Amino acid sequence: MLEILSYGFMQRAFLVALLISVIAPCIGMVIVLKRLSNIGDAASHSALAGVAFGLAFGINPIAGAVIFAVIAVLSIEGLRKAFGRYSELSTTVVMSAGVGLTALFSGFIKSSGANLNSFLFGSIVAVSSFELTLTVGLCIVVFAASMLLYKELFFITFDEEAAKLAGVPVKAVNFVFMLLTAFTVSIASRTVGALMISSLLVLPVTCAMTFSKSYLKTLIYSIMFALFFTSVGLASSAALDLKPSGAIVIIGVITLIVLMIINRNKK
Amino acid sequence: MNNILEVRNLDFEYYDGVVLRNVSFSLEKGDFLGIIGANGTGKSTLLKLILGLLPCRSEQITLFGTDRTEFNELSKIGYVSQKSNSFNSDFPATVQEVVSANLYSQIGFLCRAEKKHRVMCEKAIAAVGLEDCKNKQIGKLSGGQQQRAFIARTLVNNPELIILDEPTVGVDAPSVEVITKIIADLNSKGITVIMTNHDTHSLISLANKLLVLSEDGCASFYDKKKLSEYKLTRICEGLEGHNHA
Numbered sequence: 001m002l003e004i005l006s007y008g009f010m011q012r013a014f015l016v017a018l019l020i021s022v023i024a025p026c027i028g029m030v031i032v033l034k035r036l037s038n039i040g041d042a043a044s045h046s047a048l049a050g051v052a053f054g055l056a057f058g059i060n061p062i063a064g065a066v067i068f069a070v071i072a073v074l075s076i077e078g079l080r081k082a083f084g085r086y087s088e089l090s091t092t093v094v095m096s097a098g099v100g101l102t103a104l105f106s107g108f109i110k111s112s113g114a115n116l117n118s119f120l121f122g123s124i125v126a127v128s129s130f131e132l133t134l135t136v137g138l139c140i141v142v143f144a145a146s147m148l149l150y151k152e153l154f155f156i157t158f159d160e161e162a163a164k165l166a167g168v169p170v171k172a173v174n175f176v177f178m179l180l181t182a183f184t185v186s187i188a189s190r191t192v193g194a195l196m197i198s199s200l201l202v203l204p205v206t207c208a209m210t211f212s213k214s215y216l217k218t219l220i221y222s223i224m225f226a227l228f229f230t231s232v233g234l235a236s237s238a239a240l241d242l243k244p245s246g247a248i249v250i251i252g253v254i255t256l257i258v259l260m261i262i263n264r265n266k267k
Numbered sequence: 268m269n270n271i272l273e274v275r276n277l278d279f280e281y282y283d284g285v286v287l288r289n290v291s292f293s294l295e296k297g298d299f300l301g302i303i304g305a306n307g308t309g310k311s312t313l314l315k316l317i318l319g320l321l322p323c324r325s326e327q328i329t330l331f332g333t334d335r336t337e338f339n340e341l342s343k344i345g346y347v348s349q350k351s352n353s354f355n356s357d358f359p360a361t362v363q364e365v366v367s368a369n370l371y372s373q374i375g376f377l378c379r380a381e382k383k384h385r386v387m388c389e390k391a392i393a394a395v396g397l398e399d400c401k402n403k404q405i406g407k408l409s410g411g412q413q414q415r416a417f418i419a420r421t422l423v424n425n426p427e428l429i430i431l432d433e434p435t436v437g438v439d440a441p442s443v444e445v446i447t448k449i450i451a452d453l454n455s456k457g458i459t460v461i462m463t464n465h466d467t468h469s470l471i472s473l474a475n476k477l478l479v480l481s482e483d484g485c486a487s488f489y490d491k492k493k494l495s496e497y498k499l500t501r502i503c504e505g506l507e508g509h510n511h512a
Contacts, residue, residue, distance in 0.1 A: 166371040213404035
């Protein structure tokens with residue numbers, strides 16, 4: 001089993017997966033607790049539109065993904081206010097736009113569709129040195145920002161009005177958080193897959209919330225769950241010749257179901 | 268500084284109509300203001316205007332001698348909202364985490380809490396008698412315990428003015444008694460209190476100043492010690508106010 005780790009591509013795959021496992025729950029915690037779980041989907045589908053745009057018009061697809069994901073999350077925030085009581089529609093509208101644009105731009109891609117497909121389900125075992133550097137850099141930025149803004153994010157997520165009264169720069173922190181979400185989703189889309197990243201944002205946090213009582217512990221357990229899903233997912237995909245990103249997500253879903261059954265029996 | 272709050276000719280309207288019309292009153296250190304009025308008479312709106320959550324014109328509200336629009340000593344004011352407005356009971360957060368979050372203005376942006384902040388947090392939790400619950404998930408506590416935790420959250424900054432919006436709504440009778448006693452004790456220590464409550468009798472017994480809001484947006488301000496028993500009873504029964512004066 002350990003033989004697989006002797007391959008360079010597998011070492012890179014493990015490193016990337018483990019790094020994303022650390023940052024995804026940092027973003028996922030706020031998204032889940034603010035009941036904005038769909039934001040990951042909307043951002044990743046928009047990132048996919050950016051990838052298609054990049055592939056169609058000769059721009060680096062990851063750069064395209066970052067730009068489109070940033071525009072998407074900022075649009076969600078703007079539309080939430082515009083829709084008022086139906087604010088949840090904002091994510092659906094942005095996701096629809098992302099899917100529509102992906103379909104449109106994909107028609108302009110001259111090469112085969114293989115490249116775009118690799119962004120749908122990720123290509124974690126084909127991570128290049130450039131992508132590894134980018135992922136490491138991103139992970140450091142997102143993790144450092146999440147830790148620096150830990151108490152601000154907690155306060156805003158728990159009670160935005162009280163945070164505002166206490167002097168927390170709510171708008172600025174929300175803006176930075178949205179940017180971090182866009183960066184995480186777009187870079188992770190390349191490695192974990194646009195259709196998979198929102199699962200990695202949500203599943204570890206949902207698992208941790210089945211038994212954790214404190215915010216800090218929920219975050220720590222979420223990171224541990226994400227690390228567990230990715231390492232077991234990658235190992236099993238190598239051993240059983242499965243798609244890595246699919247294996248990671250399915251292990252997450254199975255873990256959640258087991259935890260829910262245990263919880264139900266406790267009650 | 269004895270003048271804590273001064274409200275002068277305050278008007279406020281939403282797009283669908285006037286809520287407050289020409290409201291004026293002032294509070295000094297140690298006052299307890301009970302705000303009385305039926306639903307929709309602007310009680311919560313008035314509190315939000317004082318807190319700066321809704322905009323007002325300059326010179327309409329003065330806090331601790333400073334115009335509301337320029338006031339930034341946020342730790343001087345504590346606010347307990349109607350918990351149902353802002354609280355997700357499944358949120359994984361302990362009482363300690365919720366209380367210490369409000370130390371933000373003392374800790375500062377991007378800074379870490381120090382030992383003295385943890386001591387302040389413990390003290391605030393002890394002041395409401397929740398020492399045994401400090402590591403429990405706030406959403407799993409009873410309604411009364413949750414509201415005590417929110418009072419502890421305001422106390423952590425040693426505020427000089429506490430604003431409570433229906434603090435006992437949805438709370439069981441024994442807890443109402445505990446919460447009422449905590450609020451009365453805080454007021455007896457010199458903390459100025461502004462409170463709205465659906466239980467007018469209880470509010471009138473606690474307060475020394477009363478503000479009665481009527482449906483046309485007007486307000487009548489009373490000093491309780493200058494009121495006759497007859498007038499107090501009429502206020503209590505909802506028969507006294509601007510419309511009935």
